[in-house]
Amino acid sequence: MGHFLLNHFRHVHEKSEHMDDFENFLYILTYILFVCLFIRSLVALYMGRWNLF
Numbered sequence: 001m002g003h004f005l006l007n008h009f010r011h012v013h014e015k016s017e018h019m020d021d022f023e024n025f026l027y028i029l030t031y032i033l034f035v036c037l038f039i040r041s042l043v044a045l046y047m048g049r050w051n052l053f
Contacts, residue, residue, distance in 0.1 A: 012027075019027065046052075 012031075
């Protein structure tokens with residue numbers, strides 16, 4: 001799992017060197033939105049498991 005994450009971040013770094021600032025901003029914004037969506041789904045699963053809704 002750690003090796004996969006390391007390769008992913010290395011690929012992101014190599015890709016960001018060839019992008020201009022606006023493309024880099026959009027890429028980071030999209031990445032942050034997907035991370036927030038993933039965290040929100042984990043919280044929803046946790047709350048549903050303990051009947052907190």
